[in-house]
Amino acid sequence: GAVVSQHPSWVICKSGTSVKIECRSLDFQATTMFWYRQFPKQSLMLMATSNEGSKATYEQGVEKDKFLINHASLTLSTLTVTSAHPEDSSFYICSARDEGRNYGYTFGSGTRLTVV
C-alpha cells in the first residue's frame, strides 16, 4: 500500500526546452505532495510543497517561474522544468503523505534529468 508513481524515471532534453515530471499517488489521496532535488552524493533539498487546488509553496531560493508545480487532483502533481539549462540537471524526487496510514511519507522512485 501507499504507492507513489513517478514518471519518467529518466529524461534527456536539450537546453532551452521544458520537461514535465509526474507524481501520482496510486492507492491514496494526497492533498499535499512534496518535490525534492538531490545533487550527487548529497541529501534531499525540498523545493516546494504542492497543495491540491491551490498554489504551491516554494522554498527560499527556488525559482517558481522556472519550476512550475501543478496539483490539479488529489492523486497527481506535476513539476515542469521550464527553459531547462545544464545546471538544472539533477535527480528530482516527489513525496506524498497518506494521512490514513499513520503519518507515512511515501516517495516516488525519482527522475534523473539530464540537460544537454
Next chain:
Amino acid sequence: AQSVTQLDSQVPVFEEAPVELRCNYSSSVSVYLFWYVQYPNQGLQLLLKYLSGSTLVKGINGFEAEFNKSQTSFHLRKPSVHISDTAEYFCAVSPPTGFQKLVFGTGTRLLVSP
C-alpha cells in the same frame, strides 16, 4: 525549526558485523522521527519511524532504532549486515501535526564489504 545531524558521512563495515548509524536532532517541539534508505538512482524507502510509545522501534530488513529524548538521538542499528545493505541512509524529522515537510540529515553511506 528542526534540524538533523548525521555525523558520519560514510560507515564501512564487514559483512555479518553489527552497525550503528548515528542521528541527532534539534527541535523546540516534539517531533516524529524517520529513517529512510536510498539505493542508487532510486527514491527513498521507509525503514522505520517513531511517532510515540515504545522508544525502541523495529523496522524492515532487520533494522531497529532507539529514540532517546534526553540525548535527542535516534540511532539506527542492525546486528548483522549484508552486502545488500550497502546504500545511503537518511534520518529525518517532522513536526507531529499538519502536512509538515520532512527535514533530512545529510545522509550516511553504509558500505558493506565481504
